[in-house]
Amino acid sequence: MSISKIRVPLVQPGTRPELAEVEDRIMQERGRISLLYQVLLNSGSIASGWERMLTAVRNQTSVPADLRELMILRVAVLNGANFEFEAHVPHAERAGITNEKIDALRVASPPDVFTSSEQLVLELADTMTREIVVPDTLMSRLRQRFDPQGIVEVVATVAAYNMVSRLLVALNVEH
Known part of the structure; x- marks a missing residue:
């Protein structure tokens, strides 16, 4: 999808003085103002x-990268949310996730290439995203x-990235 299909205008950094402080914080934390932040x-x-x-x-939780x-x-x-997926592939690679595992995430029922801890957090991600309600049995295994x-941190991660991906999809933010 092209940038012209994004449903709101992009804010070019440095063009709105009232945004200088937030732009500075974004730059300090991320090193750039990405397409997402321009939206x-x-x-x-x-x-x-x-x-x-x-x-x-x-960057500030105990959850392994x-x-x-x-x-x-x-x-x-x-x-x-293809934009989000592609944006995080380099982070995943730096965290040691293999291409085999990255590719496996793309299918409805990922193959058995994940460790038990990986399977557990992926089950949480699937459950929270698809069904919203987390059954007691899954929560017990998380405990x-x-x-x-x-x-709290793994649940917040899934919740936060549902927010990110849903905003990106709703506003047609793609590469």
Whole structure:
């Protein structure tokens, strides 16, 4: 999908003085103002809150990077958010996720190439994204692997990236 199909205008960095502070924070944290943030800058308060929350989810939790990126990629697949998937493939590769596992995330029922911890967080991602309600049996298995902080963090990761992917899809943000 081309940039012209995005449903809101892109805000070019540096063109709106009232956004300077949030643009500076985005640059400090991310090193650039991506297409997603150019969309979000249509609302300075949303862009600011988004940056803070997603920075916490991605960079300030105890969730191992490989598990985090698997959840993010899976949510992107389930929601048809190709922009998000492609944006996170390099992060997944840096976290040590193999191409075999990345490719496996693209299918409805991924093949048995994942560790038990990976399977668990992918089941959480699938359940929260497709069904929303997390059954007690799944939560019980999560408690065996994660402490309360870890449970909040994996659930927040799936929830946050459902938010990201749904915004991207609704506004036609693609490469």
